[in-house]
Amino acid sequence: MNNFIGLHQSQLDTPALIINKTKLLNNIQLMHSLTKNKNVNLRPHAKTHKCTTIAKLQLENGAIGICVTKISEALVMAKAGIKGLLITSPVVTTTKMNNLIALLRLAPDSMLVIDNLENAIQLNELLQKNNLPLNVLIDIDAGIGRTGINMVNVVDFVSQIIKLKNINFMGLQCYAGHIQHIPNLQERRALSHNILNKVSKIKLKLVFQQIKCAILTGSGTGTFSLDAEINEITEVQPGSYCVMDQEYNNIEYKEQLFVTAMTMLTTVISTNHKTHVTVDAGTKALYKVDTKPRIISHPHLSYDWDYFGDEHGKVFNNNTSNNHTLPQLGETLELAVACDPTINLFDYFYIVDENGIVIDRWNIDLRGCCQ
Ligand SMILES: Cc1ncc(COP(=O)(O)O)c(C=O)c1O
Numbered sequence: 337m338n339n340f341i342g343l344h345q346s347q348l349d350t351p352a353l354i355i356n357k358t359k360l361l362n363n364i365q366l367m368h369s370l371t372k373n374k375n376v377n378l379r380p381h382a383k384t385h386k387c388t389t390i391a392k393l394q395l396e397n398g399a400i401g402i403c404v405t406k407i408s409e410a411l412v413m414a415k416a417g418i419k420g421l422l423i424t425s426p427v428v429t430t431t432k433m434n435n436l437i438a439l440l441r442l443a444p445d446s447m448l449v450i451d452n453l454e455n456a457i458q459l460n461e462l463l464q465k466n467n468l469p470l471n472v473l474i475d476i477d478a479g480i481g482r483t484g485i486n487m488v489n490v491v492d493f494v495s496q497i498i499k500l501k502n503i504n505f506m507g508l509q510c511y512a513g514h515i516q517h518i519p520n521l522q523e524r525r526a527l528s529h530n531i532l533n534k535v536s537k538i539k540l541k542l543v544f545q546q547i548k549c550a551i552l553t554g555s556g557t558g559t560f561s562l563d564a565e566i567n568e569i570t571e572v573q574p575g576s577y578c579v580m581d582q583e584y585n586n587i588e589y590k591e592q593l594f595v596t597a598m599t600m601l602t603t604v605i606s607t608n609h610k611t612h613v614t615v616d617a618g619t620k621a622l623y624k625v626d627t628k629p630r631i632i633s634h635p636h637l638s639y640d641w642d643y644f645g646d647e648h649g650k651v652f653n654n655n656t657s658n659n660h661t662l663p664q665l666g667e668t669l670e671l672a673v674a675c676d677p678t679i680n681l682f683d684y685f686y687i688v689d690e691n692g693i694v695i696d697r698w699n700i701d702l703r704g705c706c707q
Contacts, residue, residue, distance in 0.1 A: 338697075345692040346668045350603045351621040353678070354670075355579065355685045357695065359597035361393070363578050366593060367560075368398035371572060374564035379403050379422055379553065381575030384676050386702035387685065388416035390578060395420075403573045407435045408705040414443040416701070421446040422553070424509060424573065425483055426475065428455055432707070433462050440468045449475035449509050451485045453496055456503060463502035471506045472497070473551060476538075478512035478531050490538045494547060507551030510535045511573070516558030521588040528559040529566065536568035557584055557594070581675040583627045598685070599632065600671045600678070602649065607665045612652040615639075615669060620646045623677035633670035636660040680704065 345354050371378040380394045381403040391402045391413060401420020404410045410421050427436050427448055436459075439446055450456050450472050463470050474494060477484035485493055490508070498505050512531050518524040535552065542549045555563040555572035557580075563569050576584050579598035602617035619641055622629055631637045631651070638654040651669065653662055663669065679685075680703055687696035 340686065340694050340697060343694045345601060345670075345686065345688050345694060348601060348686055348694065350601045350668065351617040352601045353598060353682050353685050354601060354688050354694075355598045355698075356690070357687050358690050359595050360390070360578060361397075363580060363594045363597055364394055364397045367574065367577050370561060370593070371564065372398065374561070376560075376564045376569055377571035379420065379571050379573050380578065381405075381424070381556070381573045382409065382413065382702065384575035384581070384679065385578055386679055386700050386705070387698055388413060388418060388701050389698040391418055392416070394578070400571065403575075404702070406705055406707060407432050407439065408707040409702045410439050410446060411435060411442070412702050412705060414439055414446070419443055419445055422473070422509075422573070423448045424475075424511065425449065426451055426455060427459070428452075433459060436470075437462065437466050437468065440466075440470065444468070445471070447471040447473060447506060449473045449483075450497070450503075451475040451477075451483050453493065456497055456500060460500040460502050469502050469504055471504045473507050473509045473553065474505070476508055476510040476535055478510050478514070478554070480512070480514050482513070484510070487534055487538060491541050491545070494542055495545075498547060505547070505549075507549045507553070507570070508535060508539060510552075510554040511556070512554065512559065513556065516556040517583055517587055518558070519587045521562075521590065524559060524587070525562040528555075528562055532563055532566050532569065536566055539568050557581070558587060561590055576675055579675050579679075582630060582672045583625065583674055585630075585672065586627065596632070596672050598673075598675060598679075600629070600673050601668050602671060604651070604663050604665055604667045604669070605648075607662065610662075612640075612650050613662050613665075614644060615649045615651050616647070617649050617671075618645050618647045621678075621681060622649070622671075622673055623681060625674040625677070627674060629671040629673045631669050632672050633668070634660075634663060637663070637669070639671065 475484040560572040606614040
């Protein structure tokens with residue numbers, strides 16, 4: 337069963353996701369110390385890793401709780417004993433609301449965002465029937481148009497919400513996902529501050545009206561350190577930093593902070609052409625995003641998924657003038673990939689030490705929880 341322990345990573349069956357434990361822990365501890373120095377709380381988003389073992393490591397290293405997007409993810413976290421959950425997307429429909437009640441029985445301190453009064457009234461009725469309170473944050477649209485209410489309506493909305501007996505208004509969430517990957521640091525800072533300064537004013541307005549607003553959260557890996565410069569921010573919810581996404585490797589930082597801790601292994605399975613080889617990871621193992629995987633084990637090679645589809649990838653020499661040859665049949669390549677959607681395609685992370693020796697295997701136990 338555990339016959340992979342002690343293998344070198346190159347001996348693992350592929351495609352496989354591997355995590356370098358030292359790098360993962362360094363990323364987790366670094367985020368904690370950076371946020372602590374800036375006096376903001378850290379509630380990391382688990383949408384990246386989808387793994388209760390990593391969530392526990394984040395909590396052991398200073399996080400005050402864990403964010404998830406879906407109620408099904410929250411239930412897995414709660415069953416694993418994780419507290420301080422924040423569900424960062426609205427819970428609508430009877431099935432999901434009943435699951436929320438189940439969650440509150442397991443983890444009463446869980447919080448949920450809301451962005452609709454009718455939904456809040458329905459939730460309140462269900463909570464009353466079950467004699468349960470619910471802590472909520474109001475989700476504010478940062479300009480994406482995804483979820484959240486328009487900034488101009490927030491104060492009125494809150495004044496309606498606080499009338500609902502079983503709903504405790506705790507604060508505000510505003511996550512600007514469209515800004516996180518802007519390459520230029522100053523541009524990213526200016527856009528993010530512009531949004532969060534407006535949200536800060538809303539918070540101050542509420543406080544002026546004697547409405548307690550304990551939490552103002554938002555921010556991902558691309559803006560957490562910039563957003564923490566704003567006084568009213570109380571916590572941040574970055575996700576990708578722990579394993580470090582390939583897309584985040586391409587943007588400019590104040591300091592270069594986090595390192596790629598998770599990679600994918602794929603094997604060369606056909607070598608009958610002078611121009612390229614075929615590997616065993618296609619789009620069923622590598623979620624297709626704008627940023628292509630980078631072959632970190634062989635920098636002269638490039639991965640191309642446009643030709644070979646679901647189960648296969650094409651790998652070619654990107655510099656034909658150099659002396660490098662194509663890899664051999666059976667050779668393992670190591671890739672830096674887009675993390676979130678790729679992790680959701682796998683059951684396990686293989687955990688390796690600094691020498692690439694497999695020391696553990698962790699379940700990606702929130703994998704597939706998209707309800
Ligand atoms: C609401 C919310 N919060 C936090 C995050 C984490 O952001 P990142 O992975 O960019 O750090 C995301 C990512 O999509 C998100 O949707």
